[in-house]
Amino acid sequence: MTALIALIRKDLILYLHDRRALLVNLVMPIVIAAFFGSVFGGSGSKGSAIEVALVLQDQSPLGAKIADGLKADANLHVTVLDLEQAKKEVRKGAQKVAIVVPAGFGDAAGAAFFGHSDKPEISLLYDPSQPAVLGMVKGMLTQQVMQVVSAEMFNGQAGHDFTERSLRQLEQAAQTDPDSAVTRDMLKSVLAFQTRATQGAQDAGKPQKAGLSMPFSTREQQVSASSAMQGYNGYAHSFAGMGVQFILFMGVDMGIGILLARRSGVWNRLLAAPVGMSTVVLGRVASATIIAFGLMCVIFVAAHLIFGVQVPNIAGFVGVAFAFALLTACFGMLIAAFGKTPEAARGISIFATLMMVMLGGAWIPSFLFPHWVQQVALVVPVRWAVDGLDAVTWRGLDLAAVMPAIGVQLAFALVFGALALWKFRREQD
Template structure:
């Protein structure tokens, strides 16, 4: 019970320490936004949406659609060879080389503009369903391109008449239509043909086709484990979470020295409880604070910056292990000196080196191989790796074992060493 009482007291003190809160929450958020922005932000794909397109139709209409797609500033279009299999396109998207593929089927350009069906002439879009924003954006561009094509057709009487003629031929050859229906439809087509003589095609008043759903999509859901961040924020937020944990740990490290200097720690020794209770109370408060700031940052990243948690249980495991590790470090760092200045200086110095080596400053993704090897010695690296594993590295639960085992081991050793020294200091 005393452990909880002491933990709550420490959390209250941290909450009232505005400078401590800044280092624990505000500063890491600034870091996340700053690095997320300079590394590309939401435009992590700086060259736009990488799309591969396969044109099986090779018609005027399909070319117009592809031109429209290419003219978009947000799209980087690659044309697949005409003889390329659909499977190759799917594979390219699954491997992450492209965000999506677009297949224009045969007959698309000469498609029936009056009577659309769920035929093979529908566009096929292959994309990860998790990429809802990108899918919506792509469908919007494709719909816009198709509408543009229809508008052009309606503004060209020659093109329209050719379409009417084709429709009349289709009606004649249709075997499932009754003669009375064929007659009615051909009468309609004739009326439409006569109407074209009366319409002023230069007035621009006929841009509205009045047709509902002029384009249908066939969506090919391609779910693949991601091995690349969807945006730079998915790289900057795990780092920011580590910075938040480091900031919180620094606050608690200093608070322990403050307690020793002010004499409140003496009162805690005098109270009917063991040193274990005091250490556990501090550790619990530090752990809860670390988890709190991490969850707040994760929520901000998820809700406002599109950071997606691929593996929620993995994220919980990664966060718990990382927080535990640094709680242990807090105990060790708090006994490094006798004054607030010496402990603050030495603990920040050590943590900065750990952050530098571990990917807190240079993302693990961008590290040269020698630095990546060196980073193994820093717990920050394993924390970031585990968090990235839950966010974009596509870790299975088994993949978390190594980083989390390292973090927990470091935490246990540091906690035991710190508590031992703390106990020695307390009674000397």
């Protein structure tokens, strides 16, 4: 036991005196996690408004009302530009979408509202990298156009003029077509109603009635296991992902360090001491586990103090962090056991680490992946580490809910550690 403690103490002292290792494994994940956290929504705040250019070629009152409605939408930041400027801004990515309302749109839309003419087109120029934004803008544009056009046709001057034009046409057709006479009489009643409604609103000083609008509203309510949590926290996930990534890099460095020690002969001299192979390997695993666990704790302390990341399930966090720390240590030993040279092992292990980090959802949340990628990622240990850390932070789940994540990581650690020990013993024999 004294030899094991001495080995662990030696590794800890060497690591803490390595300023490069502390910079890479501690400072870098905090800085990068802060960046990614702000990109993915920060601490649950609403995203910024969508940058939209508006090219208003229609000078009718209806076109002006559509423009005012779009500008009033809190989800949009509307900039009025001419067509060439709008194309230029969208092309370089400064504007996500450009809405082009053509000349004569107001009159044509009013006629098309009742199906009497072809529908006018509103052009949408969009950044090809923003297809999701295009769908959102189309939805908000549809709502504004439908409400403005219907209001104008039912209660506005354009609707009044359209009814009068239709009446003149029906007066001529009624001389030979009895059905037209019936329609003419109906439109006369409609015209009388529009006239009274408009005059009454003007006399009372009331605004014009609104047109058709959405027949329902929505009420958003976040659902989480803890009442203290406020929904998805981009910082919590980013600190989990970046912490996992850079701590895995620490495990890679540990494995490469053993390969360098074997090349220099230090490893063989250590094995020649009165300690067994199992003690040496266990000492390395224990020291690496302590370092990895300490790094994860410090990273999340920084996340809490600087960015307000909450960890309501401390026991769950300790369990997940310790399981991942042990997994990292065993992963490093696996690299050392099967690596031929430090140079070759470094390239392969970094590639394997980046693949695990990418598929595990450390960079981008796994729930954004296609379904088949999510299923494949279940065999990646990093996926369970990141999901476990998400569960004990912004999801606010209890210890029982994260036991599968802890168990899977421990199982991977056991397999990696057993393979590494078997390989070391085989080479020693």
